[in-house]
Amino acid sequence: MRWFTRPAPSSRVPRKAEVLPSPNIWYYPQAYEIENRAQDVDGEIWQVLAESACWQGKDVLDVGCGDGFHLPRFAEQAKSVLGVEPHEPLVERALLRVKDLASVNVLRGCAQALPVADASVDVVHARTAYFFGPGCDPGLREAERVLRPGGVFAIVDLDVSRAPYGDWMRADLPDYDPVAVERFFAAAGFGCRRVETRWRFDDAEAMKAVLKIEFSAAVAERAIAEVLRANDSRGPVTLPVSYRVHVRRKPTGLVIPLHSASDSSSAAPRIP
Numbered sequence: 001m002r003w004f005t006r007p008a009p010s011s012r013v014p015r016k017a018e019v020l021p022s023p024n025i026w027y028y029p030q031a032y033e034i035e036n037r038a039q040d041v042d043g044e045i046w047q048v049l050a051e052s053a054c055w056q057g058k059d060v061l062d063v064g065c066g067d068g069f070h071l072p073r074f075a076e077q078a079k080s081v082l083g084v085e086p087h088e089p090l091v092e093r094a095l096l097r098v099k100d101l102a103s104v105n106v107l108r109g110c111a112q113a114l115p116v117a118d119a120s121v122d123v124v125h126a127r128t129a130y131f132f133g134p135g136c137d138p139g140l141r142e143a144e145r146v147l148r149p150g151g152v153f154a155i156v157d158l159d160v161s162r163a164p165y166g167d168w169m170r171a172d173l174p175d176y177d178p179v180a181v182e183r184f185f186a187a188a189g190f191g192c193r194r195v196e197t198r199w200r201f202d203d204a205e206a207m208k209a210v211l212k213i214e215f216s217a218a219v220a221e222r223a224i225a226e227v228l229r230a231n232d233s234r235g236p237v238t239l240p241v242s243y244r245v246h247v248r249r250k251p252t253g254l255v256i257p258l259h260s261a262s263d264s265s266s267a268a269p270r271i272p
Ligand SMILES: C[S@@+](CC[C@H](N)C(=O)[O-])C[C@H]1O[C@@H](n2cnc3c(N)ncnc32)[C@H](O)[C@@H]1O
Pocket: 018, 019, 020, 021, 022, 024, 025, 036, 063, 064, 065, 066, 067, 068, 069, 070, 084, 085, 086, 087, 090, 109, 110, 111, 112, 126, 127, 128, 129, 130
């Protein structure tokens, strides 16, 4: 039997305004598959996740799971894994990917209205999906709703403040403010770990195919030229890419506001 031993709220089709366009994986899923395979070849992100959001024996939810690339990896150790994804063709691709994995399911839905019961998962994971900074509060509230007390929410995203990849991103997104994004997550109670990774492609053609779906034509051309200059002309091509992993744990019990014992005027309640 798949995933459900308990009823879950039924999926509803996400409203158009709720879905953030993701042209890379929506229109170029084959190139995105190459990208996912190239990413984090040394397992640095997985290491940080294992340390801060261990999923062994746990119920895991991957929000914005795309075509489900990360679901089998979670399924190796998790009790159950659910991917939620708003774009129907990707839901179908993800279901195909996990068809032989009994503990994994995929539902159509979006971060702002998760098709998941209250307090029913231990780990919420979102990777380069929806949680990009200011504006993602509805999704943050949903993640908190579906987490059990003590559960962990881990958001993985690119570190736009770091060269070279961040420089290319900012060239295409001049209004993106990495400082404001980090401030937003800190104010929402998340810690932040920076992770230095390597992307590794079998050859230059694979690298070009991926950078072309990530950047405008002009920026892709510049990025490709820089990567080629930094690599031998034949064989595998590598590229340093930095990430942020933001982690927040849901409190296990009553939270008593901080107060100072010497401050008798403090409005915070006293511990009896
Ligand atoms: C860049 S892809 C990343 C996919 C996947 N996490 C991965 O790492 O392979 C971003 C994904 O977020 C999805 N997405 C867009 N709007 C969303 C929303 N409101 N809630 C959840 N996911 C959303 C897109 O459809 C897309 O599949």
